[in-house]
Amino acid sequence: MESSSSIEAANESRAFRLFREVVESGRPLTYIKTIEEQRVSELLRDAAQRLFPTPIPVWTWSLTAGMQGRGGETSEAAVNDPRAAIEFVAEHSGPALFHLKDFHDPLRDLPEVRRRLRDIYQHCFEQGKFIVISSPLQSIPDELNRQIHYFELFLPDLSEILAFLKAQCAAITASGGTVDDNPDTLQQIGQALQGLTLDEARHALRRALASSRHLGLDSLPALYEEKRLLVNRTGMIQFVADGTKIDRVGGLEVMKKWLLDRRELFASRDQLSAEIVPKGLLVMGVSGCGKSLSVKAIASCFGLPLYRIDMTEVFSGHYGKPEGAFADACRMLEQVAPAVVWFDEIEMGITSTESAGEQGRLFAFFLTWMQEKTKGLFVAATANRIDLLPAEMIRKGRFDEVFFVDLPIDEERIEIFRIHLQRRGVDPQQFQLDRLTRLTKGWTGAEVEQCVVSALTAAHLQHRPPNDEDLLSAAGRVVPLSKTMREQVDHIRQWAYERAVRASPSEFAR
Ligand SMILES: Nc1ncnc2c1ncn2[C@@H]1O[C@H](COP(=O)(O)OP(=O)(O)OP(=O)(O)O)[C@@H](O)[C@H]1O
Ligand SMILES: [Mg+2]
Numbered sequence: 001m002e003s004s005s006s007i008e009a010a011n012e013s014r015a016f017r018l019f020r021e022v023v024e025s026g027r028p029l030t031y032i033k034t035i036e037e038q039r040v041s042e043l044l045r046d047a048a049q050r051l052f053p054t055p056i057p058v059w060t061w062s063l064t065a066g067m068q069g070r071g072g073e074t075s076e077a078a079v080n081d082p083r084a085a086i087e088f089v090a091e092h093s094g095p096a097l098f099h100l101k102d103f104h105d106p107l108r109d110l111p112e113v114r115r116r117l118r119d120i121y122q123h124c125f126e127q128g129k130f131i132v133i134s135s136p137l138q139s140i141p142d143e144l145n146r147q148i149h150y151f152e153l154f155l156p157d158l159s160e161i162l163a164f165l166k167a168q169c170a171a172i173t174a175s176g177g178t179v180d181d182n183p184d185t186l187q188q189i190g191q192a193l194q195g196l197t198l199d200e201a202r203h204a205l206r207r208a209l210a211s212s213r214h215l216g217l218d219s220l221p222a223l224y225e226e227k228r229l230l231v232n233r234t235g236m237i238q239f240v241a242d243g244t245k246i247d248r249v250g251g252l253e254v255m256k257k258w259l260l261d262r263r264e265l266f267a268s269r270d271q272l273s274a275e276i277v278p279k280g281l282l283v284m285g286v287s288g289c290g291k292s293l294s295v296k297a298i299a300s301c302f303g304l305p306l307y308r309i310d311m312t313e314v315f316s317g318h319y320g321k322p323e324g325a326f327a328d329a330c331r332m333l334e335q336v337a338p339a340v341v342w343f344d345e346i347e348m349g350i351t352s353t354e355s356a357g358e359q360g361r362l363f364a365f366f367l368t369w370m371q372e373k374t375k376g377l378f379v380a381a382t383a384n385r386i387d388l389l390p391a392e393m394i395r396k397g398r399f400d401e402v403f404f405v406d407l408p409i410d411e412e413r414i415e416i417f418r419i420h421l422q423r424r425g426v427d428p429q430q431f432q433l434d435r436l437t438r439l440t441k442g443w444t445g446a447e448v449e450q451c452v453v454s455a456l457t458a459a460h461l462q463h464r465p466p467n468d469e470d471l472l473s474a475a476g477r478v479v480p481l482s483k484t485m486r487e488q489v490d491h492i493r494q495w496a497y498e499r500a501v502r503a504s505p506s507e508f509a510r
Contacts, residue, residue, distance in 0.1 A: 013160035015039070018151055019047040022132075027149045028124035029117065031133045031140055034153035037101055039198050040134045044097050045070070052095070056128070059092070061085040062101040082106035086116045095128030104135040107144070114141055121147050155335040156198055162190045164198055168205055172215055180216030189215070192223040195239065195305070195336040200230050236313045236329050240306040240342070244296035250419050250445060251412030252290060255283075255403050255503035262400070263302055269375045278400050279370060280379030282346075282393070283503070284386040284496060285405030286489055288446030288481065291382040292344070294405070294503075298380055299340040306340045307333060311348035314362075323362045330369050337376030346381045347388045363390055370398055387495050394499055404500035406493060407482055408445055410437045412504060416445045417471075420452040431468050439475045442482040451475050 012020070022030050032040055041060060048058045061067045066079035067088050078084040082103065089098050106113045117131075124131065133148075140148055156164065165186055169179045193201040204226035208219040224241040231239040246256060262278040269277040283291045299306035309329055319325035333341050343366075370379065381399070383389060394402055408416060417436060418428040440448065455474040459466035482489045 011159050013163065014157045015043055015153060015160055016046065018153075019043055020051060022130065022149060023047060023051045026125060026128075028121055028129060029131050029133075029144070029147050030149045030151075031135070031138075032151060032153050033136070033138045034134055035136045036153060036197050036199065037134055039156070040132065040153065041099060044099050044132060048097050056095045056097060058097045058099065059088070060099045060101065061088075061103075082110065082113050083116065086113060086120065089129060089131060090116075090120045090123065092129065096130075098129065098131045100131060100133045102135070103133045104137050104139045107133070107141060108139050114144060117144060118147065155195065155332075156201075157335070158190055158194055160198075161193050161201065162186065164201065165190055165193070168202070169215065172209065172213075177209065177213040177215065179214070185217055188217065188220060189223065191305070192220055192227060195307075195339075196227060196230055204230065231307075236310060236319055236325060237332060238308045238310065240296065240299070240308050242296045242306070243300055244293060246297040246301045248419060248423070249290055249294055249297050250416035251408050252294060252405065252503040253505050254501065255281075255294065255405075258401060258403075259298055259301055266302060266378055274375055277375045278378060279373075280341075280377075280381065280399055282381045282383065282399045282402045283405055284383045284389075284402065284492075284500060285503070286407055286444060286482070286492055287384055288444035289405045289407060290445045291405055293445075295340070295342045295344075295380040295382060298378070302340060302378060304338055304340050304378070305336070306342060307336060308342040308344055309333075311343065311345050315348060321358065323358055323365065326362050327365055327369075330366075330373070333377060334374050337374045339376070340378045340380055343379065343381040345383065347383045347385045360390075363393065367392060367398055384492075386492065386499075402500040403503040404493075404496035405503045406496075407442055407489070408448075409504055410441075413437070413440050413443060413445075413448055416448040417452060420449045424452070424456060426456065426466060431471060433471075435468060436471060436475055439472070440478075440480075443478065443480045444482070447478050447480050451478050 034040060041058075044058050049055045058070055059067055061078060061082075063080055063082075066081075067085055078088055082100075085098075085100060092098075107117075123129075134153075138150070138152075140150060169181060169186075172179055193204060196204060204223055205215070207226050208222035209215060211222075212218070224239075228239045228241050231237060246259070249256065258281075265272065265276060266278050283294060285291055296306060309326075313319070314326050314329065315322045319328070333339070346366075373379075379399070386394075392398070414433045414437065417431075417433050421428040421431070440451070443451075451471065451474045454477070455470035456466050458474065459470050
């Protein structure tokens with residue numbers, strides 16, 4: 001039997017663990033980079049209650065409100081006066097936590113504040129006083145570098161989100177709403193909120209509850225939509241709430257089988273050594289043959305959220321140097337695990353020669369990151385211009401497998417016809433799809449879809465159900481990419497034959 005305290009420690013959030021380390025190592029001076037000031041306050045309150053033999057007081061200082069205690073006690077003298085705030089700490093009798101907001105400015109601009117902090121360091125250590133500075137900026141003066149313990153407060157993990165959710169549920173019920181508090185439901189809601197700050201999560205919950213006063217599984221679509229809007233605001237990373245099932249992908253049986261096998265391994269990753277846990281795959285191939293579609297299907301097959309990194313945005317310069325922007329994005333993704341991460345058009349940017357050094361570093365970073373990233377991220381990278389990718393990227397060991405998605409073979413095209421008819425509410429049984437085999441040789445999946453759409457449109461315009469003739473005549477009008485861009489398609493295929501595993505079982509008959 002596990003004792004209740006060890007269970008508690010196992011459920012402890014990542015953020016709380018950071019505070020535990022601060023307290024246990026007795027570090028008097030901590031600097032936390034975060035935009036979530038409120039969250040720091042709550043964590044400190046929690047720490048003050050739980051990490052000491054008897055709870056200790058928490059004081060909060062800000063430029064405008066001065067020093068305030070939990071019970072509403074104030075020390076007016078410290079309003080607008082960072083020096084007085086430090087004096088307050090020095091004179092306070094007994095252990096306490098002091099949360100200093102907006103303190104990066106005084107720290108940078110006032111030498112006497114820096115001096116005084118160094119003076120009282122030893123005193124705080126002996127008295128069990130902890131000063132915690134929170135700021136959205138990392139600005140630590142050199143002379144305090146050794147005394148200050150610095151960390152960045154990343155996004156809340158699932159355990160912190162669930163604790164937050166519990167508190168929110170109590171508030172919802174108290175205000176007359178209802179909550180489905182089945183643990184499985186709460187777990188799913190928690191997962192939907194993961195990837196957001198607590199403020200954003202609060203906002204998403206409020207929006208989801210706007211139309212009904214009930215929080216339950218029905219709220220999930222609204223929560224996912226809110227999350228999509230919130231995450232996508234940043235531009236570089238998108239949350240893809242698409243839900244494409246694997247049976248929507250026609251053909252590509254080899255890749256699908258591989259994925260289904262890997263799903264089991266990935267799901268039991270916590271019990272497995274990092275070597276065995278699937279890291280990810282690289283999918284390359286002809287445009288319009290289902291690379292993006294397959295990646296979306298992986299996420300729903302693994303039952304995980306999907307985040308897409310837009311390499312065009314990374315290289316756009318809107319987020320600073322591409323290398324740094326990319327590293328930031330990767331770091332942010334570590335915090336949303338477990339998830340599928342999709343690097344779309346990963347070869348992007350390699351084509352422009354002026355920043356070759358930058359790209360080299362970016363790829364070097366990526367490959368190292370692939371080796372070191374958390375087990376909870378499964379990477380799916382897609383590429384068209386595979387010939388541009390550096391050789392070490394394709395080499396075994398980086399990705400678990402490199403798949404080549406070729407033009408669909410005969411049976412695959414028929415299956416794709418079936419899928420797209422069905423998706424549009426038309427029963428494929430009523431057609432003789434075999435008749436399309438010859439006519440559609442060399443087509444991409446996207447072209448098959450386009451053919452279905454134009455056949456259905458033609459029938460609809462004539463107010464009648466679609467028939468074989470509609471499909472045949474629509475097919476006659478399609479000019480396939482493999483014809484117009486024969487050389488490029490041939491080049492891609494040739495290149496990939498030697499370097500990748502075909503995602504489909506048999507050769508495309510030329
Ligand atoms: N194998 C397939 N099964 C079902 N539909 C497909 C298949 N391949 C392509 N399609 C249809 O074509 C559309 C475009 O395919 P997708 O976006 O996956 O191509 P892609 O390989 O990512 O192309 P690109 O290189 O241009 O990004 C899909 O949304 C889907 O509707
Ligand atoms: Mg694509």
